[in-house]
Amino acid sequence: MPPRRARNADGAVRGPTSALTSFLAGLGVEAPNTNPYARREAPEDEAPSPVADTPVRPAKRRRRAVSVDSDDLDADGGSDDSDDDDDGDYSAGPRGGATPSGAVTPSVVPSALKDIGEMMECGECGKRFPVTQYTKEHPHKPRTWLCTPCCRTLGIDPYAKPKKPRAKATATPQRQKKDARNKIVHYEVTKGALALSEMCIGIIAQYIEDVQALGEIGRDRMDLVCRVISKTRRLTAETAKLFYSADRTELTMYDVTNLDHTAFVTLGMLCVNLESLNLQYCGQMMTDTLVHWAKQMRKLKHLELFGPFLVRKEGWIEFFKARGKELQSLSVTQSPRIDLETMKVLANECPDLRVLKLDEIGQLNSDFLIPIASLKKLESLAIISPGGTPISDAAVDELLASIGENLTSLDLRNNPELSDETLISIAKHCPNLRHLSLAHIPLSDAAVGRFFRDLKAKGWPGLVHIDLEKGHDLAHEALTALVAHSGSTVRWLSLLGWRNVPADDVAALADSHNLEYLDIGWCRHVTDFTLKDLLDGCPSLKNVRVWGCNNLTDRVPRRRGVKVVGIEMHAI
Structure with missing residues:
Protein backbone atom coordinates (compact mmCIF):
# COMPACT_ATOMS: atom_id res chain seq x y z
CA MET A 1 0.00 0.00 0.00
CA PRO A 2 1.53 3.34 -1.02
CA PRO A 3 2.48 5.72 1.79
CA ARG A 4 -0.02 8.32 2.79
CA ARG A 5 0.66 11.88 1.75
CA ALA A 6 0.48 14.45 4.60
CA ARG A 7 -1.14 17.85 4.29
CA ASN A 8 0.33 21.14 5.55
CA ALA A 9 -1.62 23.56 7.61
CA ASP A 10 -2.48 25.52 4.49
CA GLY A 11 -3.82 22.40 2.81
CA ALA A 12 -0.86 21.77 0.50
CA VAL A 13 0.01 18.18 -0.19
CA ARG A 14 3.46 16.98 0.86
CA GLY A 15 5.32 14.01 -0.50
CA PRO A 16 6.44 10.98 1.51
CA THR A 17 8.85 11.77 4.37
CA SER A 18 11.50 9.85 6.22
CA ALA A 19 11.17 8.61 9.80
CA LEU A 20 13.49 11.37 11.06
CA THR A 21 11.43 14.06 9.33
CA SER A 22 8.21 12.68 10.78
CA PHE A 23 9.77 12.58 14.25
CA LEU A 24 10.95 16.19 14.05
CA ALA A 25 7.58 17.29 12.67
CA GLY A 26 5.92 15.72 15.70
CA LEU A 27 8.06 17.94 17.93
CA GLY A 28 7.13 21.01 15.92
CA VAL A 29 10.53 21.24 14.21
CA GLU A 30 10.77 21.73 10.45
CA ALA A 31 13.41 19.58 8.77
CA PRO A 32 16.27 21.40 7.00
CA ASN A 33 16.25 21.81 3.22
CA THR A 34 18.32 18.91 1.85
CA ASN A 35 18.34 20.03 -1.81
CA PRO A 36 22.01 19.89 -2.73
CA TYR A 37 21.66 22.47 -5.53
CA ALA A 38 19.98 25.32 -3.69
CA ARG A 39 21.22 27.49 -0.80
CA ARG A 40 19.05 27.36 2.32
CA GLU A 41 17.90 30.88 3.16
CA ALA A 42 15.94 31.88 6.24
CA PRO A 43 13.51 34.81 6.25
CA GLU A 44 15.11 38.02 7.50
CA ASP A 45 12.43 38.62 10.13
CA GLU A 46 12.58 35.10 11.46
CA ALA A 47 15.38 33.81 13.67
CA PRO A 48 16.83 30.51 12.62
CA SER A 49 15.91 27.51 14.66
CA PRO A 50 18.72 26.13 16.82
CA VAL A 51 17.82 22.68 15.74
CA ALA A 52 17.70 23.65 12.10
CA ASP A 53 21.18 25.19 12.29
CA THR A 54 22.61 22.02 13.70
CA PRO A 55 24.54 20.23 10.98
CA VAL A 56 22.98 16.98 9.93
CA ARG A 57 25.32 14.32 8.46
CA PRO A 58 23.81 12.92 5.28
CA ALA A 59 23.30 9.23 4.92
CA LYS A 60 26.28 7.29 3.59
CA ARG A 61 25.87 5.99 0.11
CA ARG A 62 26.54 2.41 -0.62
CA ARG A 63 29.04 3.25 -3.35
CA ARG A 64 31.43 5.37 -1.24
CA ALA A 65 31.53 7.03 2.16
CA VAL A 66 32.19 10.75 2.39
CA SER A 67 32.31 12.89 5.53
CA VAL A 68 30.97 16.45 5.28
CA ASP A 69 32.04 19.39 7.41
CA SER A 70 29.49 21.56 9.13
CA ASP A 71 30.63 24.60 7.16
CA ASP A 72 29.99 22.76 3.91
CA LEU A 73 26.58 21.69 5.10
CA ASP A 74 25.63 25.25 6.10
CA ALA A 75 26.82 26.54 2.75
CA ASP A 76 25.19 23.86 0.66
CA GLY A 77 22.17 22.93 2.70
CA GLY A 78 23.33 19.35 2.66
CA SER A 79 25.75 17.26 0.64
CA ASP A 80 25.21 14.68 -2.03
CA ASP A 81 28.22 12.57 -2.91
CA SER A 82 26.72 11.09 -6.04
CA ASP A 83 28.62 12.15 -9.15
CA ASP A 84 26.12 10.61 -11.51
CA ASP A 85 23.10 12.71 -10.52
CA ASP A 86 24.65 16.18 -10.71
CA ASP A 87 22.91 17.90 -13.60
CA GLY A 88 22.20 21.39 -12.32
CA ASP A 89 24.20 24.56 -11.83
CA TYR A 90 26.81 24.81 -9.16
CA SER A 91 26.60 27.25 -6.30
CA ALA A 92 29.36 29.41 -4.90
CA GLY A 93 31.89 27.88 -2.56
CA PRO A 94 32.68 29.20 0.87
CA ARG A 95 35.32 31.68 -0.31
CA GLY A 96 33.80 33.28 -3.37
CA GLY A 97 34.91 33.55 -7.05
CA ALA A 98 33.42 32.83 -10.51
CA THR A 99 31.59 29.54 -11.09
CA PRO A 100 30.18 28.02 -14.24
CA SER A 101 26.79 29.49 -13.35
CA GLY A 102 28.16 33.02 -13.20
CA ALA A 103 28.90 33.25 -9.50
CA VAL A 104 32.27 33.93 -7.92
CA THR A 105 35.29 31.65 -8.56
CA PRO A 106 36.75 30.20 -5.35
CA SER A 107 40.29 31.05 -4.44
CA VAL A 108 41.92 27.63 -4.04
CA VAL A 109 45.54 27.39 -3.03
CA PRO A 110 47.52 25.30 -5.58
CA SER A 111 48.92 22.11 -4.14
CA ALA A 112 50.05 18.67 -5.12
CA LEU A 113 47.48 15.94 -5.64
CA LYS A 114 46.73 14.11 -2.41
CA ASP A 115 46.44 10.38 -1.97
CA ILE A 116 43.35 8.52 -3.10
CA GLY A 117 40.53 8.85 -0.55
CA GLU A 118 41.66 12.16 0.92
CA MET A 119 39.63 15.35 0.56
CA MET A 120 40.60 18.32 -1.58
CA GLU A 121 38.95 21.53 -2.72
CA CYS A 122 37.86 21.81 -6.34
CA GLY A 123 39.82 24.40 -8.27
CA GLU A 124 36.69 25.43 -10.19
CA CYS A 125 33.80 25.48 -7.68
CA GLY A 126 35.63 25.28 -4.36
CA LYS A 127 33.73 22.27 -3.05
CA ARG A 128 35.54 19.53 -1.24
CA PHE A 129 35.66 16.19 -2.97
CA PRO A 130 37.42 12.88 -2.43
CA VAL A 131 40.51 12.15 -4.56
CA THR A 132 40.19 9.15 -6.86
CA GLN A 133 42.41 7.56 -9.46
CA TYR A 134 40.54 9.57 -12.12
CA THR A 135 40.98 13.03 -10.55
CA LYS A 136 41.92 15.57 -13.24
CA GLU A 137 44.05 18.71 -13.06
CA HIS A 138 42.44 22.05 -13.92
CA PRO A 139 43.36 22.95 -17.52
CA HIS A 140 43.81 26.67 -16.74
CA LYS A 141 44.93 26.62 -13.09
CA PRO A 142 48.02 24.49 -12.64
CA ARG A 143 48.22 22.31 -9.53
CA THR A 144 44.52 22.65 -8.75
CA TRP A 145 42.16 19.72 -9.17
CA LEU A 146 38.60 19.23 -10.37
CA CYS A 147 35.60 17.43 -8.94
CA THR A 148 33.51 15.24 -11.22
CA PRO A 149 30.74 17.81 -12.00
CA CYS A 150 33.27 20.50 -12.90
CA CYS A 151 35.08 18.08 -15.20
CA ARG A 152 31.86 17.68 -17.17
CA THR A 153 31.24 21.41 -17.22
CA LEU A 154 34.71 22.02 -18.68
CA GLY A 155 34.25 19.31 -21.29
CA ILE A 156 36.63 16.84 -19.65
CA ASP A 157 35.82 13.15 -19.40
CA PRO A 158 35.86 12.60 -15.61
CA TYR A 159 36.50 8.87 -15.96
CA ALA A 160 39.18 8.91 -18.65
CA LYS A 161 42.15 6.82 -17.67
CA PRO A 162 45.11 8.99 -16.75
CA LYS A 163 48.24 8.70 -18.84
CA LYS A 164 50.92 6.96 -16.91
CA PRO A 165 54.17 8.92 -16.88
CA ARG A 166 57.03 7.14 -18.50
CA ALA A 167 59.33 5.73 -15.90
CA LYS A 168 62.77 7.27 -16.11
CA ALA A 169 65.57 4.82 -16.53
CA THR A 170 68.19 4.69 -13.88
CA ALA A 171 70.93 7.11 -14.84
CA THR A 172 73.67 4.51 -14.81
CA PRO A 173 76.83 5.05 -16.86
CA GLN A 174 75.91 2.09 -19.06
CA ARG A 175 72.45 3.52 -19.74
CA GLN A 176 73.83 6.97 -20.50
CA LYS A 177 76.35 5.47 -22.89
CA LYS A 178 73.65 3.46 -24.67
CA ASP A 179 71.38 6.49 -25.05
CA ALA A 180 74.26 8.53 -26.38
CA ARG A 181 75.11 5.89 -28.99
CA ASN A 182 71.51 5.83 -30.21
CA LYS A 183 71.42 9.58 -30.76
CA ILE A 184 72.44 10.58 -34.27
CA VAL A 185 73.13 14.13 -35.33
CA HIS A 186 72.37 15.03 -38.93
CA TYR A 187 74.12 18.06 -40.32
CA GLU A 188 72.22 19.70 -43.14
CA VAL A 189 73.32 22.49 -45.42
CA THR A 190 70.54 25.01 -45.80
CA LYS A 191 70.08 26.03 -49.41
CA GLY A 192 69.25 29.56 -50.36
CA ALA A 193 66.60 30.70 -52.79
CA LEU A 194 66.26 28.64 -55.97
CA ALA A 195 67.61 30.12 -59.14
CA ARG A 354 89.25 2.00 -75.80
CA VAL A 355 86.74 1.61 -72.96
CA LEU A 356 85.14 -1.69 -71.96
CA LYS A 357 82.98 -2.27 -68.90
CA LEU A 358 81.30 -5.61 -68.20
CA ASP A 359 79.33 -5.50 -64.95
CA GLU A 360 77.20 -8.41 -63.69
CA ILE A 361 77.39 -10.38 -66.91
CA GLY A 362 75.77 -13.71 -66.20
CA GLN A 363 78.18 -16.03 -68.03
CA LEU A 364 81.42 -14.08 -67.59
CA ASN A 365 84.41 -16.15 -66.39
CA SER A 366 88.18 -16.40 -66.92
CA ASP A 367 87.71 -17.59 -70.51
CA PHE A 368 86.23 -14.18 -71.44
CA LEU A 369 89.60 -12.54 -70.70
CA ILE A 370 91.32 -14.36 -73.57
CA PRO A 371 89.53 -12.47 -76.41
CA ILE A 372 89.65 -9.24 -74.39
CA ALA A 373 93.44 -9.56 -74.33
CA SER A 374 93.47 -8.93 -78.10
CA LEU A 375 92.06 -5.40 -77.65
CA LYS A 376 95.43 -3.66 -77.66
CA LYS A 377 94.03 -0.12 -77.60
CA LEU A 378 92.09 -0.54 -74.35
CA GLU A 379 92.70 2.32 -71.90
CA SER A 380 89.94 1.57 -69.39
CA LEU A 381 88.82 -1.92 -68.36
CA ALA A 382 86.21 -2.95 -65.80
CA ILE A 383 85.43 -6.59 -65.03
CA ILE A 384 82.95 -6.39 -62.12
CA SER A 385 80.89 -9.04 -60.31
CA PRO A 386 81.16 -11.85 -62.88
CA GLY A 387 78.26 -14.29 -62.81
CA GLY A 388 80.11 -17.38 -64.03
CA THR A 389 83.13 -19.15 -62.59
CA PRO A 390 85.22 -16.70 -60.52
CA ILE A 391 88.11 -15.06 -62.31
CA SER A 392 91.55 -16.31 -61.27
CA ASP A 393 94.82 -14.47 -60.59
CA ALA A 394 96.50 -16.33 -63.45
CA ALA A 395 93.89 -15.16 -65.99
CA VAL A 396 94.28 -11.57 -64.83
CA ASP A 397 98.06 -11.80 -65.11
CA GLU A 398 97.85 -13.02 -68.72
CA LEU A 399 95.37 -10.28 -69.57
CA LEU A 400 97.47 -7.48 -68.05
CA ALA A 401 100.62 -8.80 -69.67
CA SER A 402 98.93 -8.24 -73.03
CA ILE A 403 97.08 -4.92 -72.57
CA GLY A 404 98.33 -3.49 -69.25
CA GLU A 405 100.81 -1.04 -70.77
CA ASN A 406 98.10 1.28 -72.11
CA LEU A 407 95.65 0.94 -69.23
CA THR A 408 94.97 4.10 -67.25
CA SER A 409 91.93 2.70 -65.40
CA LEU A 410 91.38 -0.80 -63.98
CA ASP A 411 88.31 -1.88 -62.03
CA LEU A 412 88.21 -5.43 -60.62
CA ARG A 413 85.62 -4.94 -57.89
CA ASN A 414 83.79 -7.91 -56.40
CA ASN A 415 86.11 -10.65 -57.62
CA PRO A 416 86.45 -12.63 -54.38
CA GLU A 417 88.87 -15.23 -55.79
CA LEU A 418 91.56 -12.66 -56.57
CA SER A 419 94.38 -12.22 -54.06
CA ASP A 420 97.70 -10.48 -53.45
CA GLU A 421 99.02 -12.03 -56.69
CA THR A 422 96.90 -9.60 -58.69
CA LEU A 423 98.72 -6.68 -57.03
CA ILE A 424 102.01 -8.11 -58.25
CA SER A 425 100.63 -8.33 -61.81
CA ILE A 426 99.39 -4.75 -61.73
CA ALA A 427 102.71 -3.46 -60.42
CA LYS A 428 104.50 -5.39 -63.17
CA HIS A 429 102.37 -4.58 -66.25
CA CYS A 430 100.49 -1.26 -65.69
CA PRO A 431 102.92 1.69 -65.62
CA ASN A 432 100.33 4.33 -66.64
CA LEU A 433 97.56 3.38 -64.24
CA ARG A 434 95.76 6.35 -62.62
CA HIS A 435 92.44 4.81 -61.51
CA LEU A 436 92.41 1.58 -59.50
CA SER A 437 89.49 -0.17 -57.84
CA LEU A 438 90.03 -3.40 -55.90
CA ALA A 439 87.04 -3.20 -53.56
CA HIS A 440 85.79 -6.38 -51.89
CA ILE A 441 88.98 -8.30 -52.62
CA PRO A 442 90.74 -10.02 -49.69
CA LEU A 443 94.11 -8.26 -49.74
CA SER A 444 96.73 -8.30 -46.99
CA ASP A 445 98.24 -5.25 -45.34
CA ALA A 446 101.78 -6.27 -46.23
CA ALA A 447 100.94 -6.89 -49.93
CA VAL A 448 99.24 -3.49 -50.38
CA GLY A 449 102.15 -1.74 -48.68
CA ARG A 450 104.63 -3.55 -50.91
CA PHE A 451 102.54 -2.67 -53.99
CA PHE A 452 102.69 1.07 -53.40
CA ARG A 453 106.37 0.93 -52.46
CA ASP A 454 107.10 -0.85 -55.75
CA LEU A 455 105.22 1.84 -57.70
CA LYS A 456 107.24 4.54 -55.98
CA ALA A 457 110.51 2.72 -56.51
CA LYS A 458 109.78 2.48 -60.25
CA GLY A 459 108.94 6.17 -60.42
CA TRP A 460 105.42 5.52 -61.71
CA PRO A 461 102.97 8.42 -61.31
CA GLY A 462 100.65 8.60 -58.34
CA LEU A 463 97.07 7.34 -58.57
CA VAL A 464 94.14 9.75 -58.81
CA HIS A 465 91.28 7.37 -57.92
CA ILE A 466 91.82 4.61 -55.33
CA ASP A 467 89.06 2.29 -54.12
CA LEU A 468 90.15 -0.27 -51.53
CA GLU A 469 86.78 -0.61 -49.84
CA LYS A 470 86.21 -3.48 -47.40
CA GLY A 471 89.91 -4.13 -46.97
CA HIS A 472 89.35 -5.45 -43.47
CA ASP A 473 92.99 -6.49 -42.99
CA LEU A 474 94.49 -3.26 -44.32
CA ALA A 475 96.03 -0.91 -41.76
CA HIS A 476 99.31 0.89 -41.01
CA GLU A 477 101.62 -0.53 -43.68
CA ALA A 478 99.13 -0.16 -46.54
CA LEU A 479 98.08 3.42 -45.75
CA THR A 480 101.58 4.65 -45.02
CA ALA A 481 102.84 3.41 -48.39
CA LEU A 482 99.73 4.75 -50.17
CA VAL A 483 100.29 8.24 -48.78
CA ALA A 484 103.99 8.13 -49.64
CA HIS A 485 103.28 7.28 -53.28
CA SER A 486 99.87 8.81 -54.13
CA GLY A 487 99.17 11.21 -51.28
CA SER A 488 99.88 14.30 -53.37
CA THR A 489 97.85 13.16 -56.42
CA VAL A 490 94.82 11.27 -55.09
CA ARG A 491 91.44 12.99 -55.48
CA TRP A 492 89.04 10.15 -54.68
CA LEU A 493 89.86 7.68 -51.91
CA SER A 494 87.80 5.01 -50.16
CA LEU A 495 89.15 3.31 -47.04
CA LEU A 496 85.73 2.03 -45.99
CA GLY A 497 86.06 -0.92 -43.64
CA TRP A 498 89.70 -0.44 -42.64
CA ARG A 499 88.74 -1.20 -39.05
CA ASN A 500 92.27 -1.47 -37.62
CA VAL A 501 93.99 1.48 -39.31
CA PRO A 502 95.50 3.85 -36.68
CA ALA A 503 94.11 7.36 -36.37
CA ASP A 504 97.56 8.92 -36.86
CA ASP A 505 97.92 7.18 -40.23
CA VAL A 506 94.57 8.56 -41.38
CA ALA A 507 95.63 12.01 -40.21
CA ALA A 508 98.67 11.71 -42.50
CA LEU A 509 96.26 12.28 -45.41
CA ALA A 510 96.21 15.95 -44.32
CA ASP A 511 99.03 16.55 -46.81
CA SER A 512 96.81 15.43 -49.71
CA HIS A 513 96.07 18.86 -51.15
CA ASN A 514 94.12 17.48 -54.14
CA LEU A 515 91.86 15.17 -52.13
CA GLU A 516 88.18 15.92 -52.82
CA TYR A 517 86.32 12.77 -51.69
CA LEU A 518 87.25 10.60 -48.70
CA ASP A 519 85.42 7.63 -47.23
CA ILE A 520 86.79 6.50 -43.85
CA GLY A 521 83.65 4.71 -42.71
CA TRP A 522 84.15 2.04 -40.04
CA CYS A 523 87.71 3.15 -39.38
CA ARG A 524 87.22 2.60 -35.68
CA HIS A 525 90.15 4.65 -34.40
CA VAL A 526 89.25 7.93 -36.12
CA THR A 527 88.61 10.76 -33.61
CA ASP A 528 87.60 14.41 -33.65
CA PHE A 529 91.27 15.39 -33.82
CA THR A 530 91.78 13.16 -36.87
CA LEU A 531 88.95 14.84 -38.72
CA LYS A 532 90.23 18.27 -37.68
CA ASP A 533 93.64 17.48 -39.19
CA LEU A 534 91.99 16.43 -42.45
CA LEU A 535 89.81 19.53 -42.66
CA ASP A 536 92.75 21.80 -41.90
CA GLY A 537 95.18 20.12 -44.28
CA CYS A 538 93.02 19.28 -47.33
CA PRO A 539 91.86 22.53 -48.96
CA SER A 540 90.11 20.73 -51.84
CA LEU A 541 88.09 18.40 -49.63
CA LYS A 542 84.34 18.53 -50.36
CA ASN A 543 82.86 15.25 -49.12
CA VAL A 544 83.81 13.08 -46.14
CA ARG A 545 81.91 9.93 -45.16
CA VAL A 546 82.36 8.72 -41.59
CA TRP A 547 79.70 6.07 -41.00
CA GLY A 548 80.68 3.74 -38.18
CA CYS A 549 83.39 6.00 -36.72
CA ASN A 550 82.07 5.68 -33.18
CA ASN A 551 84.84 7.72 -31.57
CA LEU A 552 83.56 10.93 -33.12
CA THR A 553 81.59 13.17 -30.75
CA ASP A 554 79.19 16.09 -30.95
CA ARG A 555 82.22 18.40 -30.91
CA VAL A 556 83.46 17.17 -34.27
CA PRO A 557 84.94 20.13 -36.19
CA ARG A 558 83.25 21.49 -39.29
CA ARG A 559 84.32 23.57 -42.25
CA ARG A 560 82.21 25.57 -44.64
CA GLY A 561 81.87 23.88 -48.00
CA VAL A 562 82.71 20.39 -46.71
CA LYS A 563 79.89 17.86 -46.39
CA VAL A 564 80.46 15.40 -43.55
CA VAL A 565 78.07 12.45 -43.78
CA GLY A 566 77.42 9.79 -41.14
CA ILE A 567 78.28 11.43 -37.82
CA GLU A 568 76.92 9.46 -34.87
CA MET A 569 76.99 11.40 -31.60
CA HIS A 570 78.24 9.21 -28.76
CA ALA A 571 78.89 11.87 -26.13
CA ILE A 572 76.49 14.33 -24.55
Missing part, protein backbone atom coordinates in the same frame (compact mmCIF):
# COMPACT_ATOMS: atom_id res chain seq x y z
CA LEU A 196 65.05 31.20 -61.70
CA SER A 197 66.30 28.56 -64.12
CA GLU A 198 65.76 25.81 -61.53
CA MET A 199 62.24 27.04 -60.84
CA CYS A 200 61.47 26.98 -64.56
CA ILE A 201 62.87 23.47 -64.89
CA GLY A 202 60.68 22.33 -62.01
CA ILE A 203 57.58 23.76 -63.72
CA ILE A 204 58.52 22.11 -67.01
CA ALA A 205 59.01 18.76 -65.28
CA GLN A 206 55.67 19.11 -63.48
CA TYR A 207 53.74 19.72 -66.69
CA ILE A 208 55.95 17.72 -69.05
CA GLU A 209 52.93 15.95 -70.58
CA ASP A 210 51.58 19.32 -71.77
CA VAL A 211 54.86 20.56 -73.26
CA GLN A 212 54.90 20.53 -77.05
CA ALA A 213 58.53 21.51 -77.57
CA LEU A 214 61.46 22.40 -75.31
CA GLY A 215 62.94 24.85 -77.80
CA GLU A 216 66.41 26.30 -77.41
CA ILE A 217 67.03 25.86 -73.68
CA GLY A 218 70.61 24.67 -73.92
CA ARG A 219 72.02 21.16 -73.85
CA ASP A 220 72.93 21.18 -70.16
CA ARG A 221 69.50 22.46 -69.12
CA MET A 222 67.77 19.91 -71.33
CA ASP A 223 69.80 17.19 -69.64
CA LEU A 224 68.71 18.51 -66.25
CA VAL A 225 65.04 18.42 -67.29
CA CYS A 226 65.49 14.81 -68.39
CA ARG A 227 67.09 13.96 -65.07
CA VAL A 228 64.24 15.56 -63.08
CA ILE A 229 61.40 13.81 -64.90
CA SER A 230 63.30 10.51 -64.80
CA LYS A 231 63.22 10.58 -61.00
CA THR A 232 59.44 10.16 -61.08
CA ARG A 233 59.52 7.79 -64.08
CA ARG A 234 57.48 10.14 -66.24
CA LEU A 235 59.69 9.58 -69.24
CA THR A 236 57.31 7.89 -71.67
CA ALA A 237 57.23 7.28 -75.39
CA GLU A 238 55.51 10.65 -75.85
CA THR A 239 57.61 12.79 -73.50
CA ALA A 240 60.86 11.19 -74.69
CA LYS A 241 60.34 12.73 -78.14
CA LEU A 242 60.97 16.16 -76.58
CA PHE A 243 64.64 15.16 -76.23
CA TYR A 244 65.07 13.73 -79.72
CA SER A 245 66.67 15.82 -82.41
CA ALA A 246 68.51 15.11 -85.63
CA ASP A 247 71.33 17.46 -84.68
CA ARG A 248 71.99 15.87 -81.28
CA THR A 249 75.31 14.06 -80.91
CA GLU A 250 74.94 13.05 -77.25
CA LEU A 251 71.91 11.70 -75.38
CA THR A 252 71.60 10.43 -71.81
CA MET A 253 68.27 9.18 -70.48
CA TYR A 254 68.33 8.25 -66.81
CA ASP A 255 65.28 5.98 -66.56
CA VAL A 256 63.69 4.50 -69.68
CA THR A 257 61.68 1.85 -67.87
CA ASN A 258 58.51 2.93 -69.68
CA LEU A 259 60.03 2.88 -73.17
CA ASP A 260 59.37 -0.21 -75.25
CA HIS A 261 60.94 -1.54 -78.43
CA THR A 262 58.91 0.81 -80.66
CA ALA A 263 60.05 3.85 -78.65
CA PHE A 264 63.69 2.76 -78.98
CA VAL A 265 63.32 2.36 -82.73
CA THR A 266 61.82 5.88 -82.87
CA LEU A 267 64.88 7.14 -80.97
CA GLY A 268 67.16 5.69 -83.62
CA MET A 269 65.12 7.22 -86.44
CA LEU A 270 65.00 10.75 -84.96
CA CYS A 271 68.60 10.84 -83.64
CA VAL A 272 70.55 9.54 -86.60
CA ASN A 273 73.63 11.66 -85.79
CA LEU A 274 74.14 10.37 -82.26
CA GLU A 275 77.74 9.64 -81.33
CA SER A 276 77.14 8.89 -77.63
CA LEU A 277 74.09 7.11 -76.17
CA ASN A 278 73.51 6.27 -72.49
CA LEU A 279 70.28 4.52 -71.45
CA GLN A 280 69.61 3.49 -67.86
CA TYR A 281 67.06 0.81 -66.87
CA CYS A 282 66.36 -0.25 -70.45
CA GLY A 283 64.66 -3.51 -69.49
CA GLN A 284 62.20 -3.49 -72.40
CA MET A 285 64.88 -3.32 -75.06
CA MET A 286 64.64 -6.28 -77.44
CA THR A 287 67.08 -8.11 -79.70
CA ASP A 288 65.62 -6.33 -82.73
CA THR A 289 66.33 -2.97 -81.10
CA LEU A 290 70.07 -3.36 -81.61
CA VAL A 291 69.44 -4.64 -85.12
CA HIS A 292 67.57 -1.42 -85.99
CA TRP A 293 70.20 0.77 -84.32
CA ALA A 294 72.92 -0.90 -86.34
CA LYS A 295 71.19 0.42 -89.47
CA GLN A 296 70.02 3.79 -88.15
CA MET A 297 72.80 5.27 -85.99
CA ARG A 298 75.83 5.03 -88.25
CA LYS A 299 77.93 7.52 -86.28
CA LEU A 300 77.56 5.86 -82.88
CA LYS A 301 80.90 5.58 -81.05
CA HIS A 302 79.97 5.31 -77.35
CA LEU A 303 77.22 3.06 -76.01
CA GLU A 304 76.24 2.50 -72.37
CA LEU A 305 73.31 0.29 -71.44
CA PHE A 306 72.06 -0.61 -67.96
CA GLY A 307 69.77 -3.63 -67.77
CA PRO A 308 69.28 -4.90 -71.36
CA PHE A 309 68.04 -8.26 -70.04
CA LEU A 310 66.11 -9.30 -73.14
CA VAL A 311 68.78 -8.70 -75.79
CA ARG A 312 70.07 -12.04 -77.01
CA LYS A 313 73.49 -12.72 -78.43
CA GLU A 314 72.20 -12.52 -82.03
CA GLY A 315 71.41 -8.82 -81.51
CA TRP A 316 74.83 -8.10 -80.00
CA ILE A 317 76.66 -9.98 -82.75
CA GLU A 318 74.83 -8.19 -85.57
CA PHE A 319 75.37 -4.82 -83.91
CA PHE A 320 79.11 -5.44 -83.44
CA LYS A 321 79.50 -6.56 -87.03
CA ALA A 322 77.70 -3.46 -88.34
CA ARG A 323 79.03 -0.76 -86.01
CA GLY A 324 82.13 -2.36 -84.46
CA LYS A 325 84.63 -0.44 -86.56
CA GLU A 326 83.38 2.92 -85.23
CA LEU A 327 82.75 1.76 -81.65
CA GLN A 328 85.22 3.19 -79.12
CA SER A 329 83.40 2.72 -75.80
CA LEU A 330 81.05 -0.04 -74.60
CA SER A 331 79.54 -0.37 -71.12
CA VAL A 332 77.02 -3.10 -70.37
CA THR A 333 75.54 -3.82 -66.94
CA GLN A 334 73.27 -6.75 -66.07
CA SER A 335 73.00 -8.69 -69.29
CA PRO A 336 72.75 -12.48 -68.88
CA ARG A 337 72.70 -13.22 -72.64
CA ILE A 338 76.27 -12.26 -73.52
CA ASP A 339 78.36 -15.40 -73.92
CA LEU A 340 81.88 -16.34 -74.99
CA GLU A 341 80.96 -16.29 -78.70
CA THR A 342 79.72 -12.74 -78.32
CA MET A 343 83.02 -11.71 -76.75
CA LYS A 344 84.98 -13.25 -79.60
CA VAL A 345 82.94 -11.29 -82.14
CA LEU A 346 83.45 -8.14 -80.06
CA ALA A 347 87.24 -8.63 -80.05
CA ASN A 348 87.32 -9.23 -83.82
CA GLU A 349 84.90 -6.49 -84.93
CA CYS A 350 85.84 -3.66 -82.49
CA PRO A 351 89.61 -3.17 -82.91
CA ASP A 352 89.54 0.48 -81.81
CA LEU A 353 87.70 -0.11 -78.55
